[in-house]
Amino acid sequence: MKTNIFNMTLSQYKEIARDLGNKINAGLKEDGKEIACLPTYINPGKDFEGKVLALDWGGTNFRASIVQFKKGEEPEILENLKKPLSAKETAGFAQNDLFNAMADLIAQLKELDPQVTHIGYCFSYPAESTLGGDAVLLRWTKEIYIPEMLDKQVGRPLMEYLNTYPGMKEKTQFQTIKVVNDTIACLFAGLAQPGYDSYIGLIVGTGTNMAALIHKDQIEKLNKSYSGGDLIPVNLESGNLVPSLLSGTMVGQYMTEIDKKVDEYSNNHGSQLFEKAISGGYLGSIFCNTFPEIALESKFDGEKLTNIMSFPAIYKEEYVAVARSIYDRSAKLVAASLAGLVLVLADYNGTKQSYNKNIANICLAADGSLFWSEDKNGADYNQLVSDHLHNYLAAFGLNHIHVYTSRLNDANLIGSAIAALS
Structure with missing residues (x-):
């Protein structure tokens, strides 16, 4: 049956x-x-202060938010906007079409000001992390397909586009961008809960994936130039x-x-x-x-x-x-x-x-x-x-x-x- x-x-x-x-x-x-098993060369810290631009693109919607950190307090989302950006909306897109759709939403953030110079980008597609905190796109999933972006940096081109977008100079100029997978972002958020022996990040939505903190001794391919901690965030794909x-x-x-x-x-x-x-x-x-x-x-x-x-x-x-x-x-x-x-x-x-x-x-x-x-x-x-x-x-x-x-x-x-x- x-x-x-x-x-x-x-x-x-x-x-x-x-x-x-x-x-x-x-x-x-x-x-x-x-x-x-893609190592993420970002060592999550704590006791931050300041405001950042947080982006999230996972296959259905694109979200742009301003997140504020104060010592000793939980992070606060001051503003959060979103728009549909799925396979349907991106059909036939070139890279600049995608960036323009994202920039249009980001520019609408009222909390975006000169204090916001750092970007955290949750990019939920297979990408290899680089030592500077950026990532290189390996392949598309979830029926998204923009071929010219394959094997290219994910973060820096977007940041450069945003800095030249009409009206952005009057608001701020971004200095850095860090790119993480959604499972890594979930993993980082989970670290706020202390007392566990190990941590796993899991996504089961439009797509699915896992991430974990894995001891560097278990990662033979780890870039020898990386000088972060003993536990490495790894996006498994x-x-x-x-x-x-x-x-x-x-x-x-x-x-x-x-x-x-x-x-x-x-x-x-x-x-x-x-x-x-x-x-x-x-x-x-x-x-x-x-x-x-x-x-x-x-x-x-x-x-x-x-x-x-x-x-x-x-x-x-x-x-x-x-x-x-x-x-x-x-x-x-x-x-x-x-x-x-x-x-x-x-x-x-x-x-x-x-x-x-x-x-x-x-x-x-x-x-x-x-x-x-x-x-x-x-x-x-x-x-x-x-x-x-x-x-x-x-x-x-x-x-x-x-x-x-x-x-x-x-x-x-x-x-x-x-x-x-x-």
């Missing part, structure tokens, strides 16, 4: 976790691996995982024929396969391809999928069951990916003598519309992830490790603002 095609066993989820852990370790050793099958006969053990159709119709065929099985930007497509005979609205996304589960009386029983299967599988895959990352943080290789017993309490700073979505007739997504994660850790014999989920308001903006002053 269609309700069963998305079911998987505990052993399969464990294999995904183990496979991701192995591929994270491979990505920490050298570049060009399936899991990129985990959405690109293709779990290996023991039989080796399929692309990925979680992939059904439906998943293959979703990938085939995407503009980045063959990449981000894990993301396409998990994130809100694709769950609607999975459902639509399961029932191609149904006439559904053009933007049928993860939010619409949860509506089917929350209001089952107005939908066919089969539709509700399949929607829940897709939703549950997504949460279980996220839990498996988190378990794989915990294996790396605990330096676990399958023997009880090998893991780092200092890792017991982990803070999971999570963000994203799908992760915090609610199911009115069942467990919410974040609870599903937490329950399955601890089941998987127990199956690995790591019962002593507890992962505590933290919901942070405006994590991307606060995290990128912290980066701006680091």
Whole structure:
């Protein structure tokens, strides 16, 4: 039945976790691996003072904010503006078209004044951090595609464009820009909660990805010129995982024929396969391809999928069951990916003598519309992830490790603002 095609066993989820852990370790050793493991050369500090411009572009909306820091106080968002800037709005864009759309919103900030000279930019696409705090775009995801920006700096060209934008000179001139991924920004925001042995940043929204603080001794490819702290923020780009099958006969053990159709119709065929099985930007497509005979609205996304589960009386029983299967599988895959990352943080290789017993309490700073979505007739997504994660850790014999989920308001903006002053 269609309700069963998305079911998987505990052993399969464990294999995904183990496979991701192995591929994270491979990505920490050298570049060009399936899991990129991109070190971020920004050492997050504390006790900041001043105002910064915080930008956030994650695939659906672009946000521009002024964030103020005062010693001994929580950061305060003084002003926050946003505009749609998705694949639909950016279709056919060149770099300057994108920058102009961003500058138009930034120029509307009333709190933008000569004190605001530093920019923190949360850029939620695969990019390699450089020593100066900028980043180089590796590839586009989430159906965004502006080819001339590939393999180029992300931050400096935007800052230079802003400094020459009409009317900007009268307001301020920017001096520095720091670029971080959304998972790194989430990770930085989570560091405000002390007392944990380790920290993970997680995004499950339009796309999905993870980041973590990893000891420099585990990162063989780390730039030897970097003189920051012992714990390095690493953007994993985990959405690109293709779990290996023991039989080796399929692309990925979680992939059904439906998943293959979703990938085939995407503009980045063959990449981000894990993301396409998990994130809100694709769950609607999975459902639509399961029932191609149904006439559904053009933007049928993860939010619409949860509506089917929350209001089952107005939908066919089969539709509700399949929607829940897709939703549950997504949460279980996220839990498996988190378990794989915990294996790396605990330096676990399958023997009880090998893991780092200092890792017991982990803070999971999570963000994203799908992760915090609610199911009115069942467990919410974040609870599903937490329950399955601890089941998987127990199956690995790591019962002593507890992962505590933290919901942070405006994590991307606060995290990128912290980066701006680091």
